[in-house]
Amino acid sequence: MTEKKLSVGFIGLGIMGQHMAGHILAAGHPLNIYNRTRAKGDALVARGAKWCDGPGAVAEASDITITIVGYPADVEQIYLSEGGLIAKARPGSVLIDMTTSSPALAAKIAQVALARGVSALDAPVSGGDIGAKAGKLAIMLGGDPESFERVLPVLELMGGNIALMGKAGAGQHTKMANQIAIASTMLAVAESISYADAAGLEPMQVLKVIGTGAASSFLLNGLGPKMVDEDFAPGFFIHHFVKDMTIALNEAERLGLDLPGLALARSLYLKLVDEGFGEEGTQALYRAYNAIHAEAR
Numbered sequence: 001m002t003e004k005k006l007s008v009g010f011i012g013l014g015i016m017g018q019h020m021a022g023h024i025l026a027a028g029h030p031l032n033i034y035n036r037t038r039a040k041g042d043a044l045v046a047r048g049a050k051w052c053d054g055p056g057a058v059a060e061a062s063d064i065t066i067t068i069v070g071y072p073a074d075v076e077q078i079y080l081s082e083g084g085l086i087a088k089a090r091p092g093s094v095l096i097d098m099t100t101s102s103p104a105l106a107a108k109i110a111q112v113a114l115a116r117g118v119s120a121l122d123a124p125v126s127g128g129d130i131g132a133k134a135g136k137l138a139i140m141l142g143g144d145p146e147s148f149e150r151v152l153p154v155l156e157l158m159g160g161n162i163a164l165m166g167k168a169g170a171g172q173h174t175k176m177a178n179q180i181a182i183a184s185t186m187l188a189v190a191e192s193i194s195y196a197d198a199a200g201l202e203p204m205q206v207l208k209v210i211g212t213g214a215a216s217s218f219l220l221n222g223l224g225p226k227m228v229d230e231d232f233a234p235g236f237f238i239h240h241f242v243k244d245m246t247i248a249l250n251e252a253e254r255l256g257l258d259l260p261g262l263a264l265a266r267s268l269y270l271k272l273v274d275e276g277f278g279e280e281g282t283q284a285l286y287r288a289y290n291a292i293h294a295e296a297r
């Protein structure tokens with residue numbers, strides 16, 4: 001007899017969510033979906049997903065409900081509002097927030113959910129739209145080990161490297177460590193290309209050489225060529241990265257830590273937002289250096 005698949009709810013069908021939800025559907029789970037803009041669910045509905053009229057309706061219909069929306073404010077509204085996920089979730093079900101959000105909010109959600117007999121895990125991801133499409137995201141979790149084990153087979157449909165990092169909020173703290181590493185690496189990649197260009201080298205050729213040496217990284221090899229080509233289409237929005245760096249800086253301050261690389265990266269990205277580039281991809285940081293170049297020439 002074939003085992004009955006758990007029903008899964010999925011809220012947030014943007015750049016990341018549409019691929020992640022697609023893998024769950026492809027594995028044969030009944031999928032209940034909701035997104036602020038309905039049209040983004042059309043392709044999944046055409047493949048057999050069931051559209052629900054709000055987060056509460058998704059939770060009522062699902063054994064596991066996954067969210068990957070934009071900002072902590074979106075998460076708070078979806079989980080904690082009247083008629084939201086926690087109010088409507090089936091007792092014994094598991095809620096998983098994969099949005100990059102605040103560790104304190106994750107801890108609060110887990111506590112409120114527990115009081116209703118529902119488990120909530122924070123499970124932010126890394127690997128970008130490419131990792132989401134390939135089902136190869138790194139997934140970092142905070143929450144109780146029993147719920148983690150229960151949802152692991154579903155998480156494995158979206159990611160290759162999945163780790164429980166500690167209690168509620170630990171997944172978001174791990175993601176902040178990730179974003180801090182990315183912030184300074186983005187500066188380094190943009191500066192390296194900018195220097196190569198100013199020195200009269202062919203930047204793409206430089207990337208091909210240094211991309212196999214000690215400077216090699218996912219960002220240098222993946223986003224470096226896009227900087228050279230001035231292809232600033234979003235895989236990861238600048239406005240989302242500014243949100244992440246702001247959460248990380250606030251957490252660092254709370255911990256009594258000074259992180260100058262992170263602060264510098266955030267200030268350059270904020271300038272790009274002010275100039276109207278918040279909807280571009282994070283590789284558009286190169287614009288800041290182009291401008292610096294143009295002034296120097």
Ligand code: NAP
Pocket residue numbers: 011012013014015016017034035036037040068069070071074077078098099100101125126127128129235236237240241244
């Ligand atoms: P996105 O394309 O903006 O997707 C977010 C989706 O959530 C949108 O479709 C949005 O609806 C929906 N949404 C927002 N608030 C909602 C609400 N209250 N109710 C229902 N739906 C709501 O962003 P993304 O790139 O997929 O990123 C999603 C999250 O993952 C962000 O926190 C981001 O920082 C994080 N992340 C992104 C990447 C990446 O490379 N893109 C990598 C790792 C982590 P609309 O369609 O109406 O806008």
